Amino acid sequence: MDIRFSGFGGQGIIKSGMLIGKAASLFDNKFATLTQSFGPEARGGACSAQVVIDHNRVLYPYIIAPEILVSMSQEAYEKFIGDPVKGSIVLTDSDLVKPKKIRDDVQLFSIPATRIAEEMGNRIFANVVMVGFFTAITDVVSLDAMKKALPGSVPERFLSTNIEALEKGFEYGKNLKKQ
Amino acid sequence: MDIRFSGFGGQGIIKSGMLIGKAASLFDNKFATLTQSFGPEARGGACSAQVVIDHNRVLYPYIIAPEILVSMSQEAYEKFIGDPVKGSIVLTDSDLVKPKKIRDDVQLFSIPATRIAEEMGNRIFANVVMVGFFTAITDVVSLDAMKKALPGSVPERFLSTNIEALEKGFEYGKNLKKQ
Numbered sequence: 001m002d003i004r005f006s007g008f009g010g011q012g013i014i015k016s017g018m019l020i021g022k023a024a025s026l027f028d029n030k031f032a033t034l035t036q037s038f039g040p041e042a043r044g045g046a047c048s049a050q051v052v053i054d055h056n057r058v059l060y061p062y063i064i065a066p067e068i069l070v071s072m073s074q075e076a077y078e079k080f081i082g083d084p085v086k087g088s089i090v091l092t093d094s095d096l097v098k099p100k101k102i103r104d105d106v107q108l109f110s111i112p113a114t115r116i117a118e119e120m121g122n123r124i125f126a127n128v129v130m131v132g133f134f135t136a137i138t139d140v141v142s143l144d145a146m147k148k149a150l151p152g153s154v155p156e157r158f159l160s161t162n163i164e165a166l167e168k169g170f171e172y173g174k175n176l177k178k179q
Numbered sequence: 180m181d182i183r184f185s186g187f188g189g190q191g192i193i194k195s196g197m198l199i200g201k202a203a204s205l206f207d208n209k210f211a212t213l214t215q216s217f218g219p220e221a222r223g224g225a226c227s228a229q230v231v232i233d234h235n236r237v238l239y240p241y242i243i244a245p246e247i248l249v250s251m252s253q254e255a256y257e258k259f260i261g262d263p264v265k266g267s268i269v270l271t272d273s274d275l276v277k278p279k280k281i282r283d284d285v286q287l288f289s290i291p292a293t294r295i296a297e298e299m300g301n302r303i304f305a306n307v308v309m310v311g312f313f314t315a316i317t318d319v320v321s322l323d324a325m326k327k328a329l330p331g332s333v334p335e336r337f338l339s340t341n342i343e344a345l346e347k348g349f350e351y352g353k354n355l356k357k358q
Contacts, residue, residue: 025217032217038204 001140002065006048006080007072007093012127016070017049019131019149020141024053027145031057046076053140068138069106070130071097072113091134093126109137111172117165125165128154132169137177143170180319181244185227185259186251186272191306195249196228198310198328199320203232206324210236225255232319247317248285249309250276251292270313272305288316290351296344304344307333311348316356322349 003020007013014036021032035050050066065085070092071077077097084090086105094110102108111133117126128150135146146166154162182199186192193215200211214229229245244264249271250256256276263269265284273289281287290312296305307329314325325345333341 021215021217033214034217035212035214036200038200038211038213 001053001067003051003053003068003070003140004048004066004080004083005051005070005072006046006076007127008045008075009047011047011072012124013047013072014049015153016127016131016134017051019128019146019153020134021051021053022153023141023145023149027148028141030055046073046079048076048080068134068140070134072126072130074098089138091130091137093130109133109173109176111169111176113169116168116172120161120165120168125158125161128162128165129169129172132166132171133173134169135166136170136173180232180246182230182232182247182249182319183227183245183259183262184230184249184251185225185255186306187224187254188226190226190251191303192226192251193228194332195306195310195313196230198307198325198332199313200230200232201332202320202324202328206327207320209234225252225258227255227259247313247319249313251305251309253277268317270309270316272309288312288352288355290348290355292348295347295351299340299344299347304337304340307341307344308348308351311345311350312352313348314345315349315352 005013005017017034021034024030025032030053032051032053065083067085067088069080069084069090071080072093074097077092084106088106090106090108092099092110093113095112095115099108113129114123114126116129117123135141135143147163150162151159184192184196196213200213203209204211209232211230211232244262246264246267248259248263248269251272253276256271263285267285269285269287271278271289272292274291274294278287292308293302293305295308296302314320314322326342329341330338
């Protein structure tokens with residue numbers, strides 16, 4: 001499964017990819033690689049993390065056409081929306097991304113992740129809300145594995161808030177799928 | 180330039196790769212990618228981070244044969260020592276790695292990075308001592324860029340100690356090269 005998380009610097013995009021890779025490998029017994037790019041992207045533009053998850057050792061960790069694209073900024077969305085393969089899933093922050101020209105061959109799911117995080121007290125949790133949403137919509141990793149991946153990867157004092165953020169995103173996704 | 184940092188979990192191997200990629204791209208105007216693997220490696224065995232640095236956009240971030248191998252554990256050394264291309268540079272922690280069967284076609288440089296860090300008060304700085312050593316031996320990134328890469332990537336209250344660790348590793352490397 002080829003996944004690209006994208007957004008702008010400071011949104012915790014790399015951390016999101018890392019959490020998913022950690023959950024899949026350590027707690028769902030799969031293999032994963034995470035690739036991040038530095039360069040002009042890291043200098044303020046769209047940033048992205050690429051996660052490849054497989055039942056076997058990942059031999060080629062670089063993604064040309066992701067099967068799941070997550071975009072948390074308009075710039076990232078426009079940069080990457082042309083890439084996903086046919087039938088892929090696209091997840092966006094509904095307040096931050098206006099999908100102008102959505103393709104017929106992708107399924108779009110949106111969540112106001114940043115707004116939900118702000119209601120929890122800090123937009124810093126928006127990426128974990130999105131990871132919870134991702135978990136509900138895609139079934140790539142289990143919610144249980146995602147929860148186990150948080151300790152050690154987020155500050156200890158914010159662990160319970162991160163679990164709450166994860167669950168809020170997950171619930172939002174589950175309700176959306178029921179519709 | 181293809182670089183592999185390796186060691187065991189908890190040594191800050193991924194952070195080392197990240198610091199080098201950040202330094203090269205943000206402060207030396209190059210392009211970089213960082214790839215980390217999860218899976219059995221992340222479950223306690225040898226862990227590694229792969230950094231590719233180039234003057235142009237990196238198209239293929241996966242390393243088959245690194246030109247620089249850094250090993251901070253015996254297990255990682257033995258796992259990866261067969262990989263480097265002819266003429267490559269191998270850096271090790273001299274207290275943690277005993278290079279049993281060193282190839283004729285690689286150049287070996289060693290530093291007691293962990294011991295130097297312990298003398299500074301905490302072995303947690305060993306990876307940054309090694310990054311300083313790497314900077315002196317390989318010339319892939321400048322010392323100035325490495326120093327600029329630390330803020331935001333290490334805890335604020337340990338910034339000055341990290342700079343000191345970087346400089347200690349760098350000095351050790353410069354003195355070794357003079358010999």
